[in-house]
Amino acid sequence: MDTKHKILDEALTLFSEKGFANVFVNEIAERVGIKAPSLYKHYKSKQAIFDAIIDEMNHRFEQQAQALTIDGTDPAADAEVYKNMDEDHLVKLGTDLFKYYLHDSYTRRFRKMLTIEQFQDKDLARVYSQQYFDMPLSYQGMLLGLLVSQGLLVTENVPIMTLHFYAPIYMLLTVCDREPEREQEALKLMEEHIRQFDKLYGRNF
Amino acid sequence: MDTKHKILDEALTLFSEKGFANVFVNEIAERVGIKAPSLYKHYKSKQAIFDAIIDEMNHRFEQQAQALTIDGTDPAADAEVYKNMDEDHLVKLGTDLFKYYLHDSYTRRFRKMLTIEQFQDKDLARVYSQQYFDMPLSYQGMLLGLLVSQGLLVTENVPIMTLHFYAPIYMLLTVCDREPEREQEALKLMEEHIRQFDKLYGRNF
DNA sequence: GTCTATAAGAAGATAGAC
DNA sequence: GTCTATCTTCTTATAGAC
Numbered sequence: 001m002d003t004k005h006k007i008l009d010e011a012l013t014l015f016s017e018k019g020f021a022n023v024f025v026n027e028i029a030e031r032v033g034i035k036a037p038s039l040y041k042h043y044k045s046k047q048a049i050f051d052a053i054i055d056e057m058n059h060r061f062e063q064q065a066q067a068l069t070i071d072g073t074d075p076a077a078d079a080e081v082y083k084n085m086d087e088d089h090l091v092k093l094g095t096d097l098f099k100y101y102l103h104d105s106y107t108r109r110f111r112k113m114l115t116i117e118q119f120q121d122k123d124l125a126r127v128y129s130q131q132y133f134d135m136p137l138s139y140q141g142m143l144l145g146l147l148v149s150q151g152l153l154v155t156e157n158v159p160i161m162t163l164h165f166y167a168p169i170y171m172l173l174t175v176c177d178r179e180p181e182r183e184q185e186a187l188k189l190m191e192e193h194i195r196q197f198d199k200l201y202g203r204n205f
Numbered sequence: 206m207d208t209k210h211k212i213l214d215e216a217l218t219l220f221s222e223k224g225f226a227n228v229f230v231n232e233i234a235e236r237v238g239i240k241a242p243s244l245y246k247h248y249k250s251k252q253a254i255f256d257a258i259i260d261e262m263n264h265r266f267e268q269q270a271q272a273l274t275i276d277g278t279d280p281a282a283d284a285e286v287y288k289n290m291d292e293d294h295l296v297k298l299g300t301d302l303f304k305y306y307l308h309d310s311y312t313r314r315f316r317k318m319l320t321i322e323q324f325q326d327k328d329l330a331r332v333y334s335q336q337y338f339d340m341p342l343s344y345q346g347m348l349l350g351l352l353v354s355q356g357l358l359v360t361e362n363v364p365i366m367t368l369h370f371y372a373p374i375y376m377l378l379t380v381c382d383r384e385p386e387r388e389q390e391a392l393k394l395m396e397e398h399i400r401q402f403d404k405l406y407g408r409n410f
Numbered sequence: 411g412t413c414t415a416t417a418a419g420a421a422g423a424t425a426g427a428c
Numbered sequence: 429g430t431c432t433a434t435c436t437t438c439t440t441a442t443a444g445a446c
Contacts, residue, residue, distance in 0.1 A: 003429080017324060021226035024421060038430050040423065116321055118383045119222060125383040133380055160401045163394065167372035175338055178323050178330040189368065196365045200405045208411080229439065243412050245441065417442070424435075 004042045006032050008056060011049045016109035019116040020050055054127070057110055061131065068139050082146055087198040094194045095187065098169055102176050102183070112177055132170065137162050153201045161201055168193045209247045211237050213261060216254045221314035224321040225255055259332070262315055266336065273344050287351055292403040299399045300392065303374055307381050307388070317382055337375065342367050358406045366406055373398045 001009065010031040014023040025046050029036040043049045085093075101107055111132065118128045141162040147153040148161075155161040172186040206214065215236040219228040230251050234241040248254045290298075306312055316337065323333045346367040352358040353366075360366040377391040 019224060019226065019321070019324075021224065022325075025423085026421075034429085035431060036422085037424075037432085041429055044423095046422070112324060116224070116324065119224075119317060119321065120227075129380055129384055129387075133376065155401075157397065157401055160394070160397045163373050163376075163398060164369060164401070164405075167376045168368050170376050171338070171368075171372045175334055179334055182334075189365070192362065192365045193368060196360075196362055196369070200369075230441085231439080239411085240413060241440085242414085242442075246411055249441095251440070411446105413444100413446075415443085415445105418440085420437100420439080422435105422437085425433085426431100427433105428429105428431075 003032065003034070007039060007042055007049060008053055012053050012106075012109050012113060015050065015053070016112040016116075019113075020046075020120075053110075053113075054124075058127075060106075065135065082143070082150060082152070085147060085150070085152055087195060087202070090198055091191055091194045094165075094169060095190055098173065098187070098190055101173055108177065111173075115174075115177070136166050136170070140166055151203065154203055155201055164200075165194075165197055208237065208239070212244060212247055212254060213258055217258050217311075217314050217318060220255065220258070221317040221321075224318075225251075225325075258315075258318075259329075263332075265311075270340065287348070287355060287357070290352060290355070290357055292400060292407070295403055296396055296399045299370075299374060300395055303378065303392070303395055306378055313382065316378075320379075320382070341371050341375070345371055356408065359408055360406055369405075370399075370402055 007028060011023070011028045014027055014031070025036045025039055028049070029039050032039075039049075043052060101111075114124065114128045114131070117124050119125065137159070141158055144153060144162050144165060145158045148155060148158060153161070169190065172190055176183050176186050212233060216228070216233045219232055219236070230241045230244055233254070234244050237244075244254075248257060306316075319329065319333045319336070322329050324330065342364070346363055349358060349367050349370060350363045353360060353363060358366070374395065377395055381388050381391050
């Protein structure tokens, strides 16, 4: 990895653990393996490093959103995937989603950084809500909506059903972000949550 | 309010908006109406102000927990309250709970401060989880458990039912903390959430 | 308990050699 | 692009008068 990008990577790690204000350019440089003044050949200020992280992530989010939309506009293909969906498959889907969000290094660090910085300005607040509230509800609502069209789930209110599916996942994720040692407990609750979700919304017969 | 306590109050406001590291003793003093050096007659350091806030809150939490436990150990009295519980009452209960947590000044500022500082050390992480995960699930689990004994709700897994009740409330609360202008939207989702919750878990006949 | 003046140190950023 | 040396500013905290 080139120095310019390694700076972003190490800065993201530090920002996600201590927050922007508690990280000194000194520490970032040390982790990169250079001296602090050398950082300024790559970025004009500490704030510019933070901004570059946000930019990079906005870029990733756009790509991600595009990928999700493409899948979404081909319901026929998606429906095929969920044709044989049963409770165990739903548990695996939810658990995998949870584990991915929790363990993917970039995703986790960025989420924690945004958790710390979300109140600093309106832009960061919007990014957080977009990424961890609006987008997941929208995307998962689409997927669960497919299961409803398949007749595998039953509801008159897909958005609220989606809230019921996602909110517990989100809350357990925040628990594990701050107390990683509670992951097993969280995974157990996750599984129980989804099985109960399936009983509540699944076809009853 | 005496100066010593006004310092805590103004510091809490600032810490909840910008985080500990981004608040200067200068600003705290200015809001209190004194000069920065005078702060040091009341608290020996900026960190001591933060610690005093945490201490004060731990004290409030203990009282609160005690009050809740006392209610909880008298199920007969509580059961009486929920005897005539119906969907509209449940909506009001949830909405009131939500509005209280969202608008109570002290509660809101402390929650936001803890949101920012939760990753700084294990103690703060534990306080956050305790206050916004374990305690609400425990207390609401007890209340919903009463409704199950009353036969008003039906489930074989009260803890997961409680997760289904509380997680959406928690998530909507975090949305409003960072984007207060979304309160109306959140309240609408809250009501739909609880009505759907009641349909899912309520006696079906 | 509050003030003014100031010490002490930290942290971001720049200059200029290599 | 990286370094050493240094500047500048900001911030916490103390000293000592009132």
